[in-house]
Each structure stands twice: as C-alpha cells, then as structure tokens.
Amino acid sequence: MDWLTKGYAAxxxxxxxxxxxxxxxxxxxxxxxxxxxxxxxxxxxxxSCLFLIPNxxxxxxxxxxxxxxxxxxxxxxxxxxQLKKQxxx
Numbered sequence: 846m847d848w849l850t851k852g853y854a855a856x857x858x859x860x861x862x863x864x865x866x867x868x869x870x871x872x873x874x875x876x877x878x879x880x881x882x883x884x885x886x887x888x889x890x891x892x893s894c895l896f897l898i899p900n901x902x903x904x905x906x907x908x909x910x911x912x913x914x915x916x917x918x919x920x921x922x923x924x925x926x927q928l929k930k931q932x933x934x
Contacts, residue, residue, distance in 0.1 A: 855907050862896045862917040865889060869921050876925060877932040890925055893918040 869889055875882030897918040904911035 851907055855903050855911070858896065858899055859903060859908070859911045859914040862893065862900065862914040862921070865892060865896075866917040866921055869924065873924075873928055876928045879929070879932070886925055886929075889921060893921040897922075 869876075872882070872885060876886045879886075897915060900911045900914040900918065904915055
C-alpha cells in the first residue's frame, strides 16, 4: 500500500471539474433549450455539487491547486442559472 498515495485520489478529483467546465462551455446551447437539455443541465449540476465538497477539503488539506476545481464547480452552478434566465427572457 506504499504506492497508494493521496495524489492517486486527489488529482483525478481535482481535474474532473475543470473538464466538466469545458464540457459545459461547449454545450451551453443545450442548456438554453430546456426541452433538449434538461437532463444535461441537471446531471452537470449534480456532479458539480458532488465534486465541490471534496475539493474544498482538498484545497484546505492537500493542495492549493484544488481552488481551481472549486472555482470551476461554482462557475458551472452560477452560469447554469444565468443561462436559464437568459433563455426565458
């Protein structure tokens, strides 16, 4: 078990929200259309929340680079709401 370090769990957990943000930006038109993108919007918000909590602890205890992942998750949550408001207006 010497080879199993914190980095094996922390780095994929910190990279995933950044990749989700890129996916979110690429598919933002899907979020604006609630008939087509309702499931996508819900799934990406749920996954962002699931990654947000462990990344806050990783930012405190493991590496300050996890702050980038926390900001990515928060960006997804806020931008999703803003895109939906723009679509209804």
